[in-house]
Amino acid sequence: MKTIKAFAPATVANVSCGFDVFGFAVEQPGDEVTLTLKKEPGVVVKKIEGDGGRLPLAPEKNTASVAVLAFLEAIDRKDEGVEIYLKKNLPLGSGMGSSAASAAAALVGINHLLGEPLQRKELLPFAMEAERVACGSAHADNVAPSLLGGFVLIRGYDPLDVVGIPTPEDLYCTLVHPHLELKTEDSRQVLRTSIPLKDAITQWGNIAGLVAGLMKPDFGLIGRSLKDVIAEPVRALLIPGFDEIKEKAVETGALGCGISGSGPTIFALSTERELASRTGKVIQQQFQKLKLESEVYVSKINTRGAKVV
């Protein structure tokens, strides 16, 4: 009986100005998936821990098993028997790429168990399929960084074109997760399907600036580019006290601050771990004023992505 455990990190999608095309991975938190090869064919989700009983065990609905099923079909090994044990450390509906992390860990695990038939990048379509099942859209801005690590640009979806963007040394991420839950699906629905050309121009200036800032690196430019005129103005309405939180984070010394993925988790980037920690405390205090509990996670940017542990 072969068994293996894999870890995949939380991710920040959008990164303010890169809606649907940009994301990065953090060191912690992350999901753990244990996979065991069995004699009996079929993929089974044996147990899920940490989800409060809310995630589906049905293999065609759980993101980890959906990803594994898509992978097995692609490598023509549908008859494999796989038992999945999923340990959720990421809160659901948090905007930290919870569904993506489970799928990424499961894929890295099963690929390893079966002797690495595919390259890391080749696992992406199966993780995207899991995203489609989990939240209705096969976006890659969480699964790509969770699988590959670092900052990842999805240059295009048709065909899929994934570009790793070098991560500057000394870049730290603060994540603050308030005890509110937003479904990605709902959070996408508040967005307009048509936007002013003027706002689009602002946004593509900023995403280009963010990529240039990361690559130079130029932390001032990174900070100036961390602006979102598309999703944030609408989604911020779902997060109590957002504008003040952002202001305080930047006052504390963070380069920038925004909504992680579709929220409600807040992310901030800082050039020192100590600044990132202080920013976390300041944001948490803001939520406390509104009687909202929250967790704070501080970590370096994860440049390796999901891994076998």
Add this chain to the structure above:
Amino acid sequence: MKTIKAFAPATVANVSCGFDVFGFAVEQPGDEVTLTLKKEPGVVVKKIEGDGGRLPLAPEKNTASVAVLAFLEAIDRKDEGVEIYLKKNLPLGSGMGSSAASAAAALVGINHLLGEPLQRKELLPFAMEAERVACGSAHADNVAPSLLGGFVLIRGYDPLDVVGIPTPEDLYCTLVHPHLELKTEDSRQVLRTSIPLKDAITQWGNIAGLVAGLMKPDFGLIGRSLKDVIAEPVRALLIPGFDEIKEKAVETGALGCGISGSGPTIFALSTERELASRTGKVIQQQFQKLKLESEVYVSKINTRGAKVV
């Protein structure tokens, strides 16, 4: 009597995916401006050559003099007497940044004549003022590269945030100017003021990809990113045979091909001078089939910008 001559290069704005935020300069062609300090106060456009008598001599209407007037006002020397002689080598209404080149050359010239009171980057607002007068919008994606050289990102306009993007070695530009004239103002009017979010996402994936491609450098990525789903589909209708031209340019070996600024000039980028020349011939042949005369310019990317000659 102090006199000086300055040159400023043609520029390609938009560069397919960077509408209003991205541009680059070429070595040739460019405009030449000769400035002479006079005793009598006031800015005078003495003579313009190469415009077929079509550009205004009135100082408040000509881009070179508008830029000089704005500069003199800013440095509090409105009483200077300046005589301007403008030699246009850039065709008007061509999409090669004709108005920008005249303004940039005039500014570099007057700044030099008066002992360099301002840094190169500080000249930008005056050149933008000239653009506003020339075509109704104070866009910086021609004036910034014409002044500064290389690829330039206008990260934002409020406040103005101009970012130089490193230029890879061995990048050549082909410009083919068909004898058609489009006014920037008209060419802007065909654009919609509202665009589908889906298209905006495609565009910001591409501009981020183009910046990453230039900085890595990764010529394949540059080529894949040179796509425009916003302005090109509309503006291409004003350029006969555009789709086939583009196809042929890429077949010939160009990394990508698009409309320079608001057109009708076509630009292509190639990794070898010989490829860039061949691409120029192929595009010219396509225009010939439609009985359209054209000029071809092939040059390296200009990384220094406007200069005193």
